[in-house]
Amino acid sequence: MNPLRGIIQQASRFFTYPLTIAAVRLLAVVQTIAFPIGAILPDWLVYALLGYSVFAAILALPPRATPNSVEQKAALRPGAYGLLIAFDVIATGVVAWTSGVSSIAMLPGLDGAVLGIGGAAALIAVASAAFAVGMVVAGRATIGAALTQGLVLDIGPYLAAAFSLIARRSAERQIRAINHVLDAGSDLGTKLAMAEVLTQLLNMLRQFRESVPWQNVVVYVARYDDNAGEEILCAEAISGSHADFYRGSKLRFADGLVGYAASEQRPLIVPDLQKELRDASLPKPKAVRAAMVVPIICENVTIGSVLFTSAVYAGFTYDMQRLVDRLIRLASVGIQNARLHSKTLELAETDSMTGLLTNRAYQERLDSEYRRAQTTKQSLALLILDVDYFKHVNDTYGHPQGDELLRQLGEVIRQHARKDDICCRYGGDEFTVVMPETIKAEAAMVAGRLRQAVQDRVFQLDGATAKITVSIGVAGYPQDTSSRPALVKAADDALYAAKQSGRNNVKLANRLLNHPKALNGAAGIARVPTPIDAQPSR
16 A cells, blocks of 8 residues: 555544644635735734634544544534634635635635535625625725625535535445445344344344435235235335334235336336326325335245335435345345245144144144233133044045045134134144133134034035034133143043033033033033944044
């Protein structure tokens, strides 16, 4: 590296913008004293300007020892900066009066570069007026010419310095955003749970708000929908002022701007979503204007989309889209890993024959729901269901047809259970339904509907039809038991009572069921004769 270049780079780490202006101020004072454009300055003004430049340099010392960003390098105590501006305006007027045009007249324009547009305009106007007054009083120019000269001397340096600061701020934001992307990439790939991946992604996007000022962000993930019979985009992570509006949103591929970007596998930016024809049929918040959609693509397959909205017209740019696209490409790996992990868990927990949860999954869910019921003081009900005379189904139609009958029975159970009920295959021809926040009486009603639906169903087998019945035992917490094993035993005892009292009926557990006399004397619903003529067997 060039030694001079290295020295300059090291010095730039400690130089703030006010210190830079202080150095320029000193050079301007030296030029005005040693090489005046106009008249030679009087001695009193020479000493005054030298003292003013030294005093201004002291005021320009930064509040931090080592500023790290453009904002910190441009920062100065408000009172000190105001005093510097006042000195520069006064010096501009005094030098114009005594000498005429000088480089000191450019200092207010440089001062205004760190102010807002309104503050900078006011400062330039005041400095130009001070310059014009000095020139007119000294008889060096007319008021119009002097004002024009003052504006030219201030506006040029202001624009150059302001654009330089804006470019440096933008570059620093880009660097910080890229660092966030790199940090996020290392984290997102280590997550396996989809919720963790999406939470991490939202956290990263929140950190990007400085570079990509979004109002709402919605992460859609592709999920297979049984009702639609295809994959659809489901809003699974939302942040912003209209989070409630987007919560639960589902879109087909090619529906609206989000679906279109997902199906075409390319990002889209629109200045006003309210006027976007591709999104005209979908509801949207009235405050939303600009929108940007970046599809989530992994191995050439769209696995989701991310929607950004803004309340500002044309609030997104191509540079913003490129920046976000980098993060989304990294996130796509984590999201795909989470999808595969979720699918693996689903396959491990799902009975391949019936599509219901396996025995292992049933045990885990029952444990979880029981603990939750204890903590929240809520009820929990359990159904245990058994096919009547199922052995004779296998003997009559063969085991493959018995398996097909169980598959169709799983469909019946799913159709007649409630949305939040947890349906499982316990093993063989036994099934369970875990019913959170449900009292025993309500569970008995569901069990009755389920028993009737099975009785009415004609099961279509290969070249034959069959009708079966089921017996169901019902138990509830805390009505019947005070422990999880006791809940299972109570439901199982109720099922045994249903079998003993004629099958094809529902029995409710009670605290007397464990007593043999109560069990033997329990009155059951009359059994509906099964079409399969066989000896009873459990």
